[in-house]
Amino acid sequence: MFVGQANKALTDLYRSHVTRDYTLEGEFGMVTDNFSHTGRLIERTTYGSYTHGQLEKVLAMIQGSNQKALLMYSKVDMNTQEAYELAAKGKLHPDWNSPPIMTGLRLLHFQPPHYTLEVQCLNETQRYLCRIFHELGLELRSTTVCKAVCRTSDGPLTVQHALTRQHWTAPDVTQAIQQSRKGRKSKSTQPGENTGTARGEYRNSQGRIQEQPGEDRK
Numbered sequence: 001m002f003v004g005q006a007n008k009a010l011t012d013l014y015r016s017h018v019t020r021d022y023t024l025e026g027e028f029g030m031v032t033d034n035f036s037h038t039g040r041l042i043e044r045t046t047y048g049s050y051t052h053g054q055l056e057k058v059l060a061m062i063q064g065s066n067q068k069a070l071l072m073y074s075k076v077d078m079n080t081q082e083a084y085e086l087a088a089k090g091k092l093h094p095d096w097n098s099p100p101i102m103t104g105l106r107l108l109h110f111q112p113p114h115y116t117l118e119v120q121c122l123n124e125t126q127r128y129l130c131r132i133f134h135e136l137g138l139e140l141r142s143t144t145v146c147k148a149v150c151r152t153s154d155g156p157l158t159v160q161h162a163l164t165r166q167h168w169t170a171p172d173v174t175q176a177i178q179q180s181r182k183g184r185k186s187k188s189t190q191p192g193e194n195t196g197t198a199r200g201e202y203r204n205s206q207g208r209i210q211e212q213p214g215e216d217r218k
Contacts, residue, residue, distance in 0.1 A: 018155025024149055031145070039198075094123065100128040
């Protein structure tokens with residue numbers, strides 16, 4: 001939820017190259033028209049005795065194909081030093097209007113027919129997240145649907161920054177904004193960083209340099 005002038009930043013945030021993290025829950029044994037358990041049921045099936053290793057092998061294959069897509073849509077010449085350095089630092093990003101791309105995928109929990117995935121995405125949609133399960137089922141020659149989607153981070157914003165419904169009040173929102181501003185300021189001024197003040201001096205709220213009270217400036 002964005003408040004006041006921050007609403008204008010929604011489009012910029014969506015188009016920014018930030019990774020969004022999700023926890024996804026899936027279930028084997030059914031097919032629906034929208035790849036989720038809330039869709040119209042098309043078919044119920046039995047599911048095989050898949051192992052943890054088999055599922056991880058398919059997930060690794062899906063992640064590999066997404067890594068190739070990331071390289072293709074990054075619009076960086078992969079034969080250059082720049083591309084090598086960006087890839088080494090994990091800073092390769094696709095164009096904002098590229099198809100959805102997964103940058104991370106791993107299995108968190110596996111107890112058939114239920115299992116849980118952790119996914120990092122760029123440019124994703126709700127349908128894309130549900131479709132991950134459909135493609136996983138095809139690779140396993142089985143059927144599976146999405147049972148739940150939970151976004152755990154949106155770029156620098158995590159669940160620790162979120163306010164629960166009972167805290168959607170003016171005082172709580174104001175406090176959250178103030179804490180966010182303090183966090184950004186502390187990150188922008190690292191310990192030992194030159195802030196333009198000498199020892200025994202500080203900047204007041206107007207930005208003027210003043211001496212610390214009781215400081216001997218001999």
